[in-house]
Amino acid sequence: MFDGRDPIYVQIADQIRQDVLRGDLQPEEQVMSTTQYATTFRINPATAAKAFAQLVDDGILYKRRGVGMFVAPGAPERLRAEGRESFFAESVDPVADQARALGIPVEDVVARLLARAAQAPGAAAGGAP
Amino acid sequence: MTAALPAPGTPLGVEVRDLTVRYGRKTALDAVSLSIPAGSITGLLGRNGSGKTTLASVVAAYRRSTSGSVLVGGQQPWENAELLSRVALVRESGDVVDTDTLRTNLRFTEQSRPQFSREVAERLMDVFDLDPSMKPPKLSRGQKSAFGIVLGLASRAELTILDEVHLGLDAPSRYAFYDALLEDYIAHPRTIVLSSHLIGEVERLLEHVVVLDRSRVLLAQDADALRTRGVAVTGPVREVDRFVVGRTVLGRQQLGGTAQATVLATLDDGEAAGARAAGLELGPVPLQDLFVHLTADGATEAAAEMGRVR
Numbered sequence: 001m002f003d004g005r006d007p008i009y010v011q012i013a014d015q016i017r018q019d020v021l022r023g024d025l026q027p028e029e030q031v032m033s034t035t036q037y038a039t040t041f042r043i044n045p046a047t048a049a050k051a052f053a054q055l056v057d058d059g060i061l062y063k064r065r066g067v068g069m070f071v072a073p074g075a076p077e078r079l080r081a082e083g084r085e086s087f088f089a090e091s092v093d094p095v096a097d098q099a100r101a102l103g104i105p106v107e108d109v110v111a112r113l114l115a116r117a118a119q120a121p122g123a124a125a126g127g128a129p
Numbered sequence: 130m131t132a133a134l135p136a137p138g139t140p141l142g143v144e145v146r147d148l149t150v151r152y153g154r155k156t157a158l159d160a161v162s163l164s165i166p167a168g169s170i171t172g173l174l175g176r177n178g179s180g181k182t183t184l185a186s187v188v189a190a191y192r193r194s195t196s197g198s199v200l201v202g203g204q205q206p207w208e209n210a211e212l213l214s215r216v217a218l219v220r221e222s223g224d225v226v227d228t229d230t231l232r233t234n235l236r237f238t239e240q241s242r243p244q245f246s247r248e249v250a251e252r253l254m255d256v257f258d259l260d261p262s263m264k265p266p267k268l269s270r271g272q273k274s275a276f277g278i279v280l281g282l283a284s285r286a287e288l289t290i291l292d293e294v295h296l297g298l299d300a301p302s303r304y305a306f307y308d309a310l311l312e313d314y315i316a317h318p319r320t321i322v323l324s325s326h327l328i329g330e331v332e333r334l335l336e337h338v339v340v341l342d343r344s345r346v347l348l349a350q351d352a353d354a355l356r357t358r359g360v361a362v363t364g365p366v367r368e369v370d371r372f373v374v375g376r377t378v379l380g381r382q383q384l385g386g387t388a389q390a391t392v393l394a395t396l397d398d399g400e401a402a403g404a405r406a407a408g409l410e411l412g413p414v415p416l417q418d419l420f421v422h423l424t425a426d427g428a429t430e431a432a433a434e435m436g437r438v439r
Contacts, residue, residue, distance in 0.1 A: 007353035008333060035315050042307055044170055045315050046336045047353060094405070 008043065012051035020060060020075050021083065027073045031061060132203035134212060137243060140320045141202035141215060141288040142167030143188055148197035150183050157183040159344040160197065165322060167202075170314065170334055172352065173292075173324040175341035176424050181324050182220070184341065185290045188322075189218035201288055214243055217286035219277040221293045225265045231276060232261035235283075242284040249313060250283035256305050270297030278306050282313055290322040303327070307334060328417040332356075338416075342424045352416070359414030359422075360396060363389040368407045379414075379422035391422060 006014075019025040034052055038045035052069055055061040060075045072078075099109050135141070143165035150158040158180045165171045175181045186192040187199055190206040190213055199205065204212050218224075225234045231254070239245040254261060257275035259268075268276065277294050295303050311334065314321060325331050338355055340347040348355070359379065362372050369388040373381075377393040391414055396404070404411055 007357055009353060038315060039308065039311055041333075042304075042311060043333045044336045044352070045311070046169070047333070050353075089402075097406075 009047050009050040009054065012037070012041075012043070012048060013054050016051070016055060017060060017079055020071055021079050023076070025071050027071050027075055029071050030067075031069045031071065033068055134202055134204060134215075137215070137287075138317075139202075139287060140168035140318055142320060143288065143322075144198075144200040145184070145188070146198045148184075148187065148199060149195045150180075150187060150192070151195045156344055158187075158194075161341070161344070161346050163339050163346050163349045165320060165339070166337055167320050168318050169336040170310075170321045170323060171337040171339060172328070172331060172335040173290075173322050173339050173341070174328060174420055175347075179341040179424075180344045181341055182292055185218055185220075185292050185322065185324065188288075189213070189216050189290055191218060214241060215287040216290075217242070217281055217284045217288070218290045219281035219292060219294050221274075221277075221296055223265065223273050223277055225276065225280075227265045230262050230264055231259060234265070234276075235261070235280070238280050238284060242286060244285035244287070244317075246283050246285055249285070249309075250279055253279040253282060253309060256309065257302060271299065271302065272297075274298050275302060275306075278309075282309055285313070285317050285319060288320045288322070290324075292324045293326070295325060295327060303330065307331070310334070328420055329415060332416040340420065340423070347423060355419070356413070356416060357395050358393060359391060359419045360394050361389060361391050361412040361414050362404065362409050363387065363412065364407070364409035368409055372404060372407070372409060379419075391418065 016025065016031065025031060031052075032040070034045055034048045037043065037048040037052075041048075052061060056063060056069070059072055059078060061069045062072045063069055095109065096106070099106065143163075145161055145163050148158050148161045149156065161180070161184065173181050173184070183192065187194050188201060188206065190209065193207060201212060201216060206212055206216065225231075226237065229237075235247075235250050239247065239250075253275075257272070257279065259272060259276055259279065265273065265276070274294055274297050278291070281289055281291050281294065295306065298306065307330070310321070310323075323331055323334070332352065335352040337350070338352045339349045362369055364372075364387065366383060366386055366388045369390050373390050373392055378390050379393060380391040382389045394400075396411070401411055
């Protein structure tokens with residue numbers, strides 16, 4: 001865990017964003033404290049605090065004084081909107097490039113995407129409730 | 130002349146300016162300047178003989194400097210008893226009284242350390258399975274290290290320097306040490322300087338890193354910033370060669386038509402996207418590898434590019 005090219009605090013923030021996107025963390029749900037995060041993952045608490053500060057700045061989390069950090073209402077929608085913008089450049093283009101390199105016809109890729117989408121729970125609604 | 134000491138319990142920072150230490154003809158530290166931020170966990174890294182232990186010894190007033198200045202919490206440490214009750218250096222050698230039991234040794238430390246926590250000491254004695262009725266000469270290498278850790282953490286000194294305290298500890302004991310360190314540091318913030326060769330194990334605990342090399346400061350910076358300074362580029366030989374033009378290459382490997390180069394570079398999103406489009410894979414360079422490359426013989430130029438301390 002946390003071995004990507006980005007600074008650790010960026011990776012922690014990304015991890016929490018993913019949890020919110022997937023619905024593992026719901027709006028108004030309390031997130032782990034900086035202290036819990038630091039001790040659980042053996043990470044410097046200043047590094048963990050930096051990640052949480054970034055998420056507060058981005059409107060993903062908010063602070064309740066003396067209580068802790070919570071997922072902001074509207075955070076999943078905000079993350080989804082941001083994710084859509086980068087999805088094609090960051091996720092689809094590399095798949096297309098790799099498929100070409102491997103000699104996989106684009107029709108096969110599309111067929112796979114359609115099959116996969118049909119299997120997903122709540123497929124027609126487009127994601128978790 | 131010197132500032133008053135902050136209130137007891139306040140983490141103490143360190144300012145070192147042009148510090149030189151010579152032992153006879155040998156220069157152990159050569160005009161070293163660096164800061165250790167108050168309240169940080171700072172890694173003190175360097176190869177054997179790079180000057181780490183000398184630096185720790187001067188900061189904790191076990192040794193005098195030849196020239197230059199060291200300030201701890203704004204004060205000179207040398208013969209400064211009030212300050213030194215708040216500065217703990219745990220060395221490999223242990224600094225314990227061999228003729229007394231561990232229990233008695235703990236009591237000595239408790240008497241000289243205003244912030245000492247008996248509760249932490251007892252808990253850690255249990256964690257490391259140390260028998261308080263034993264005397265230091267009976268301890269194994271690992272047990273000696275563990276007892277040093279007990280003294281160092283239970284002292285809760287406002288500046289705690291742990292110099293190679295992991296020697297002889299097995300992996301579970303080392304992780305128990307890291308957990309105890311983080312937990313008590315969070316509950317009782319202080320400045321911790323951790324010197325270790327096990328960079329991969331400790332790097333995520335660190336907020337700040339100081340690297341010494343051949344008696345000088347190679348670099349001193351935020352640990353997270355340091356991690357993004359290197360990038361490992363893997364791909365077709367031609368593309369890798371094209372990518373590294375004009376960059377500082379720390380290492381290069383080739384296997385058939387594929388090459389991997391470790392490069393000193395912080396790529397922006399555009400550069401990263403360009404590299405990926407050219408069929409290159411970008412990966413992190415672990416702090417340990419960066420350290421090995423930078424302190425290898427003949428790596429001085431790359432080190433110069435990393436930039437000396439401010």
